[in-house]
Amino acid sequence: MSFFTDTLIIFRRHARLLQREPAYLVFALLQPLLFLCLFGPLLTRLPAGTLGGSTTGDAWRFFVPGLLIQLGLFGSTFVGFAIISDWRAGIIERFRVTPVTRLAILSGRVLRDVITLVIQAVLLVLVGVAFGLRAPVAAVFVSLGFIVLVAIGLASVSYSVALLLKSEDAFAPLVNTVVVPLMLLSGIMLPMSLGPGWLQGIARISPFRYIIDAMREAYAGHYWNSIMAEGVAVAIGLAVVCLFLGSRVFLKENA
Amino acid sequence: MPIIEATGLARTFKARKKEVHAVRGVDLAVEEGEIVGFLGPNGAGKTTTLRMLTTLLRPTAGTAVIAGADLLRDPVGVRRRIGFVPQAIGQTMGGTDNQAKVIEELHDQAALYHIGKAEGAQRAELLLNQLDLAGLDDRLVKTLSGGQRRRLEIALGLVHEPPVVFLDEPTTGLDPQSRSNLWDHIRKLRSDLGTTVFLTTHYLEEADALCDRVIIIDHGVTVATGTPDELKRQVSGDVVTLQVSGPVADARALLAQQPIVRDATVSDGELRLTVDRGEESLPALLRVFDGAGLAIRSISLSRPTLDDVFLTLTGRSLRDDSPSSARNGDDHDPAPAATASSAASKELAPDVFLH
Numbered sequence: 001m002s003f004f005t006d007t008l009i010i011f012r013r014h015a016r017l018l019q020r021e022p023a024y025l026v027f028a029l030l031q032p033l034l035f036l037c038l039f040g041p042l043l044t045r046l047p048a049g050t051l052g053g054s055t056t057g058d059a060w061r062f063f064v065p066g067l068l069i070q071l072g073l074f075g076s077t078f079v080g081f082a083i084i085s086d087w088r089a090g091i092i093e094r095f096r097v098t099p100v101t102r103l104a105i106l107s108g109r110v111l112r113d114v115i116t117l118v119i120q121a122v123l124l125v126l127v128g129v130a131f132g133l134r135a136p137v138a139a140v141f142v143s144l145g146f147i148v149l150v151a152i153g154l155a156s157v158s159y160s161v162a163l164l165l166k167s168e169d170a171f172a173p174l175v176n177t178v179v180v181p182l183m184l185l186s187g188i189m190l191p192m193s194l195g196p197g198w199l200q201g202i203a204r205i206s207p208f209r210y211i212i213d214a215m216r217e218a219y220a221g222h223y224w225n226s227i228m229a230e231g232v233a234v235a236i237g238l239a240v241v242c243l244f245l246g247s248r249v250f251l252k253e254n255a
Numbered sequence: 256m257p258i259i260e261a262t263g264l265a266r267t268f269k270a271r272k273k274e275v276h277a278v279r280g281v282d283l284a285v286e287e288g289e290i291v292g293f294l295g296p297n298g299a300g301k302t303t304t305l306r307m308l309t310t311l312l313r314p315t316a317g318t319a320v321i322a323g324a325d326l327l328r329d330p331v332g333v334r335r336r337i338g339f340v341p342q343a344i345g346q347t348m349g350g351t352d353n354q355a356k357v358i359e360e361l362h363d364q365a366a367l368y369h370i371g372k373a374e375g376a377q378r379a380e381l382l383l384n385q386l387d388l389a390g391l392d393d394r395l396v397k398t399l400s401g402g403q404r405r406r407l408e409i410a411l412g413l414v415h416e417p418p419v420v421f422l423d424e425p426t427t428g429l430d431p432q433s434r435s436n437l438w439d440h441i442r443k444l445r446s447d448l449g450t451t452v453f454l455t456t457h458y459l460e461e462a463d464a465l466c467d468r469v470i471i472i473d474h475g476v477t478v479a480t481g482t483p484d485e486l487k488r489q490v491s492g493d494v495v496t497l498q499v500s501g502p503v504a505d506a507r508a509l510l511a512q513q514p515i516v517r518d519a520t521v522s523d524g525e526l527r528l529t530v531d532r533g534e535e536s537l538p539a540l541l542r543v544f545d546g547a548g549l550a551i552r553s554i555s556l557s558r559p560t561l562d563d564v565f566l567t568l569t570g571r572s573l574r575d576d577s578p579s580s581a582r583n584g585d586d587h588d589p590a591p592a593a594t595a596s597s598a599a600s601k602e603l604a605p606d607v608f609l610h
Contacts, residue, residue, distance in 0.1 A: 002369075009366045013359075020354050086352070090341045094350030094411065097309050097339040098367040099331050 006101040010108020028075045029120045032067040060133035065215035066188035076154035080162025106250040113155040121147050139218040149235040156246030210234040257284035258451050263317035277303040279475035290452040292466035296571045300475040301455050309339045322418050338412035338420035344428045349408040353397035368415040382410040402433030422454040459561040473569040487559045493533030497526040498552040
């Protein structure tokens with residue numbers, strides 16, 4: 001089908017261009033790695049039970065899923081910048097005048113970003129293991145699945161919003177205003193359950209909160225419970241809604 | 256049947272609750288194998304029309320058929336049949352990526368048209384040769400010169416061998432040498448491949464030198480169409496300027512009586528005659544002088560430029576003529592630039608361009 005062929009064409013182009021700037025891969029990974037190395041060890045000194053569980057290994061099982069979401073949040077929401085410069089270079093219009101499926105201009109890029117993020121996530125988990133993370137292999141795959149869904153959703157929205165705004169100056173503050181509160185409300189560093197009632201209430205609006213909780217359940221070896229079900233539902237819902245909104249922007253007759 | 260035919264093409268934008276009629280109703284027809292220039296002052300609706308014809312913008316009214324495909328019912332069909340080379344200067348650029356290699360851009364473009372790998376490579380190779388880009392395959396786009404990059408952008412528009420190619424300001428921002436070089440390439444498109452070329456330009460000498468026919472748009476409607484010569488003839492006749500030894504007033508009185516002379520004036524001691532067909536009138540005029548025993552010291556023939564056509568039709572001069580100023584103010588202060596360019600273009604457009 002032409003949609004898949006076209007997605008692959010766009011994917012190959014952007015994957016090739018990314019390989020030409022490998023620094024970007026490391027750059028996106030730098031922040032979560034720093035948190036892992038310089039902040040993670042602090043968590044292992046917290047009184048047992050604070051993070052749920054009773055050993056130092058539990059601290060890593062708590063923290064690594066949070067960092068994976070942080071990686072996804074920042075890595076995927078910032079991809080929009082690239083499409084603004086591509087638009088300015090006339091590349092988006094050049095593609096739109098070819099018979100290529102216009103949705104592929106989005107899906108090819110998103111596919112590239114998803115694969116990039118999975119590679120980064122695997123690296124992050126491996127460094128986590130070096131620091132003392134012990135988790136079932138199946139749980140790591142579950143968390144990668146979540147990361148894929150998060151990346152699909154966030155990258156789609158990022159590209160669409162960026163393409164509507166067409167200005168880095170407008171896009172940058174918007175991204176920061178949205179991402180930082182979402183990150184704080186997701187309980188990446190510390191469990192939201194430590195917070196006062198009102199904060200826990202607000203945190204309910206962050207979809208990532210449910211996803212992180214589900215990932216932590218998996219790392220603790222629990223796959224079949226309501227927390228996991230909620231997480232899966234939220235992650236799939238997020239991806240579908242965002243992809244739908246993104247496709248509307250890219251399929252618009254006039255963009 | 257025309258290869259591009261548009262009827263009543265219109266586009267209305269809503270800006271702050273006010274309706275802006277960017278294009279009110281464009282009717283145009285381009286025959287197969289023509290090179291047609293689409294001219295208009297700034298804000299006349301040139302770019303909007305081009306964007307509608309290339310499926311980037313959906314018209315709010317009207318229709319067009321391009322190479323047999325209906326613009327509204329079959330936009331993908333239109334996309335398959337046309338090549339588009341975007342403007343390289345202004346809000347968006349010409350469509351190439353700094354970090355990509357020349358050959359990658361061509362291969363990607365071929366893939367976007369679902370051309371097989373082997374055939375894509377073959378066409379890329381051919382285009383590199385045709386557009387003087389041979390040997391640059393592995394160069395990054397950002398290392399190309401302005402002219403090379405523009406030729407690459409044109410090559411991208413030709414990968415699928417479209418019967419029609421739309422060029423938006425193909426030579427804007429190029430130095431004079433690269434420009435005339437590009438004109439040769441555009442002419443070859445037609446002579447070698449039979450491609451129909453529809454281009455916008457604001458260089459009058461470009462329209463003069465390159466285009467078989469010119470379509471002029473103003474305030475969102477097409478106001479004139481014809482060969483550059485036809486248009487110039489419509490506007491006003493040619494001007495013959497004479498210096499005579501002897502009383503110039505007598506000469507004026509004598510010539511004003513001739514039926515071929517539409518107007519005769521004296522300014523700065525020179526006699527200025529307006530005639531319909533300059534080159535055919537000259538021998539007749541000379542005979543009149545001979546018969547009257549008047550001696551001529553000098554004689555020159557000048558013909559109206561496209562800018563005169565412009566001025567007459569639109570009340571505005573085409574804004575700009577020099578590549579350097581075209582680089583900056585694309586949409587700004589058309590007025591001062593226009594005044595300067597009107598004078599400049601008259602001086603710059605030599606007779607060579609008129610044939």
